[in-house]
Amino acid sequence: MITAMRAVCPGSFDPMTLGHVDVVRRAAAMFDEVVVAVAVNPAKQGLFTVDERRDLIAGAVGDLPNVTTAAFSGLLVDWCREQGVGVIAKGLRSDTDYAYELPMAQMNRHLTGVDTVFLTADPAHTFVSSSLVKEVARGGGDVSAFLTPAVLDALRTKLG
Numbered sequence: 001m002i003t004a005m006r007a008v009c010p011g012s013f014d015p016m017t018l019g020h021v022d023v024v025r026r027a028a029a030m031f032d033e034v035v036v037a038v039a040v041n042p043a044k045q046g047l048f049t050v051d052e053r054r055d056l057i058a059g060a061v062g063d064l065p066n067v068t069t070a071a072f073s074g075l076l077v078d079w080c081r082e083q084g085v086g087v088i089a090k091g092l093r094s095d096t097d098y099a100y101e102l103p104m105a106q107m108n109r110h111l112t113g114v115d116t117v118f119l120t121a122d123p124a125h126t127f128v129s130s131s132l133v134k135e136v137a138r139g140g141g142d143v144s145a146f147l148t149p150a151v152l153d154a155l156r157t158k159l160g
Helices: 018-030 050-061 076-083 095-112 130-138 149-159
Strands: 003-011 033-039 067-072 085-092 115-120
Touching (some): 003 018, 003 076, 018 050, 033 076, 067 076, 076 085, 076 095, 085 095, 095 115
Parallel strands (some): 033 067
């Protein structure tokens, strides 16, 4: 049985930014349980392993008793059906995110009945992405305003 009181916040989280943290915290206030699900894509090589990402996520939102982490591969909606998750919670930074996410949300609903809830990003995070954070950090820029201290330390360690 799928219950709407259980939600998933999916993503690659490579690494988890404060924008991600904000979305997870807001979803945790809305739903009884939130699973932060890390996408496993064998075709993509992340900077952090899936286990490292899950550990960093747990560190960033571990104070929320109703939030757990998981990993998934394949179609998210299949994982949702298997896990009894009825809602996908996604953050939107811009109209570009909306244009990308809306058809996916409609397809997910068509395939399995799983609904998507969009949470608009805090304006302080609308320009931040994991990819941009990594690019700036690789170039020696200061990304401390966009990451938790633990994620920042892990990123610096990875990048040397």
